[in-house]
């Protein structure tokens with residue numbers, strides 16, 4: 001109980017100092033010049049943050065004591081505390097991090113043949129209200145600062161450092177709707193993509209949205225070479241509105257138009273995430289309808305057999321049905337894969353770990 005009270009008190013505190021991870025190189029250069037220091041120090045600081053990955057300003061030994069004190073005074077460096085760390089038999093690692101104000105967020109490390117991929121969270125909770133999602137159950141508490149998103153990747157990289165491995169890709173598919181926290185998400189993207197930052201190539205970064213249409217147009221105009229995914233989950237308006245209330249505000253035909261704009265503008269292929277929900281959207285006729293819907297879009301479909309979410313009623317699609325759905329799409333010439341399930345023996349579905357923790361807190 002004492003712990004719960006402590007977290008509640010922390011949650012009421014105002015954010016203290018901004019995270020230094022929220023600064024892009026040019027921001028840090030400007031700050032240094034404004035504070036009477038040399039621009040080139042920014043590169044040194046980035047090296048400490050992203051290459052040596054120190055957790056204390058005092059370890060930045062090639063900076064003067066005065067500058068270290070100024071940095072300490074102005075910025076926070078260690079912004080996340082590991083509350084829970086679970087490792088699955090297949091190597092998937094799931095982290096529950098506590099933020100400075102006591103809220104908790106999830107980050108997942110997935111192991112693939114092609115490397116280590118980190119799935120980051122962009123908001124504390126989410127207000128989108130997808131009916132299959134545990135992350136939205138408590139609503140949106142607050143947006144994450146860019147530095148709090150960057151810090152997730154740094155923390156996971158530090159865990160991998162112990163095994164001599166590196167984060168090779170990042171997916172923005174954790175808790176939250178990234179386009180509902182657009183500016184911080186963009187700042188995050190630029191920092192992890194920067195040669196001086198974590199240096200993760202644009203083609204190794206994926207952002208996924210539930211379909212906030214105005215932001216899709218904006219994102220298309222950024223012309224970043226990163227991978228873009230849409231959580232589609234339905235072949236028609238009715239089913240989509242049932243699964244994802246956002247579809248009532250941003251309807252499927254308008255979403256498809258925005259997607260067309262994106263693919264025309266960037267020349268890039270798009271990914272459609274399609275969760276299979278037993279008896280809801282997983283029949284062969286749904287696959288046919290989906291093939292019709294996307295026939296003119298340069299795309300790939302990722303079928304996701306959903307995990308059972310205790311708080312929700314959806315059930316898993318039987319194996320044979322999953323393959324029948326895939327076969328139907330393939331026959332129609334759709335580029336499709338079934339997502340390999342990872343972390344089955346831990347709380348792998350988005351938001352489950354945090355939901356469990358929250359339940360325990362409120363007991």
Ligand code: SF4
Nearest residue numbers: 126129130133136176
């Ligand atoms: S699936 Fe994503 S967008 Fe939908 S409620 Fe969950 S976190 Fe939000």
